[in-house]
Amino acid sequence: MKSRIQSLVLIVLLCLHPVLASAAPQIPAPPQLDAKGYLLIDFNTGQVLADINADERLEPASLTKIMTGYVVFRELAEGNIRLDDQVLVSEKAWRTGGSRMFIEVGTQVSVEDLLKGMIIQSGNDASVALAEHVAGSVEAFANLMNAHARRLGMTNSHFTNPNGLPDPDLYTTARDIARVTIAIIREFPQYYAWYSSRDFTYNDITQPNRNPLLRRDPSADGVKTGYTRAAGYCLVGSAKRDDQRLVSVLMGAPSPNARATSSLALLNYGFRFYESHRLYPAGQPVEHLRVWYGEQEVLSVGPATDVFATIPRGDYGQLSARIERTAELTAPIAVGARIGDLVVDNAGRELTRVPLVALEAVPEGGLVRKAKDHLLRMF
Incomplete structure (x- = not known):
């Protein structure tokens, strides 16, 4: 009870997936592209899926x-x-x-x-x-x-x-x-x-x-081309398929066709081998934690921002989540007070960490409540 770090495993929401998937097949290397530099990134999580x-x-x-x-x-x-x-x-x-x-x-x-x-x-x-x-x-x-x-x-x-x-x-x-x-x-x-x-x-x-992607890929909705002799052919692309948006940046391709085909290859690679999910919406309770010396005994807590995860396609069943809080909760507690982190793991490896906050205020309790909690903590 008095440990300064307590971890509560939250599996309920993540285990709503109908079948726990086995380990996903290994993701192949990104396509080899003729460009000075490139990057493929997931919009929601900022996770880089390919870069040179x-x-x-x-x-x-x-x-x-x-x-x-x-x-x-x-x-x-x-x-x-x-x-x-x-x-x-x-x-x-x-x-x-x-x-x-x-x-x-x-x-x-x-x-x-x-x-x-x-x-x-x-x-x-x-x-x-x-x-x-x-x-x-x-x-x-x-x-x-x-x-x-x-x-x-x-x-x-x-x-x-x-x-x-x-x-x-x-x-x-x-x-x-x-x-x-x-x-x-x-x-x-x-x-x-x-x-x-x-x-x-x-x-x-x-x-x-x-932008050639607008004519080659119905899911593409941006962004911009560029060319000078020194810069070569450049293209920033963005596409959204279902709830997943990817952004690609390609710089220094040798021809207009190369920048178009390479950009499309990057986007197709990302959508084929990765998936992105919103696991928890911001401001929605994920757990109710015990509070000491307050007018009420439990506190609703939730993430301060939407919690997204970008994972290899097929890995959804390997996700788990846990709460890490830095100390026991004692009143008074204000709305929005940070009480720890919500940590999402993929097959035991930490994937993302988002601040966990109080979704309601808990005022300090009266003398009777304080005395009761004091006795409970002693025994």
Whole structure:
């Protein structure tokens, strides 16, 4: 009773699976891909399923626009700009080379149209116009990009422009690009929907989405291509099948077809050999624990966040969960107080650990309750 660490095994929910599976067959190695670097990650858990040179600094080309989009989405969320803001197109934006939305100098274009022109048409001109509207200049906007990158933990990235045109000080990694991509999907689903648009028309010019995955895989809904001679062919993909979403990042492929087939191979590998489950929803009780010296004797506890697990396909029956708490529970206890961790194991190996919190308050009990609990603890 007085042990400082108590573990309670929770198997009830996880054992609802009809049959306990035997050990799953060994997962084969990921496909061999012709690219400078790549990464495949599960959206819900952050578990990396395949990677090569994921932390090598590489030129991102137009993958830079994923970071540009994130900054603009944050500005929208904070109320600093609006989708219907009319942006005056500068000569600098109009003259920007490479892929274009075909905005014209001196005209006014809405933030929403500029975002679609950047996301769907990969418009370098749209990226510059957005940067100038948000921050006043490309240089000031790049400072915003780097500030958000640091906040997101993108420790191997540095941005100098919003469109990815070559610059010796512009670089990122497959892991960092995956991080900002996941942030967009999680924080801004209403804007992420634009990444699956098949085409966009502006100024009577219709351009298709450059992402080949949208035409090759019905489960794909993003994200962005990129190319410069130095960077090679790049592609960030995301697809959702049932309740599982994967994000792939491929950088430095030798051809457009190679980046498409390699990205699809990565996604198919992940979906074929791994499965992802939400085991416990946030805020739902998983156990009722004894509380001493409180107005009530038991406390409902649950995870502070959704508990997901990414496992080899067929391993569901080998999952188990346990509660680890750091001390016995004594009142008063506030709602949300951390009382330990919910730990999920796969075949005895720790898979994930999530804070376990009090789902209700337990006020301090009266003298009679305290005296009773004191006697119970003595004997």
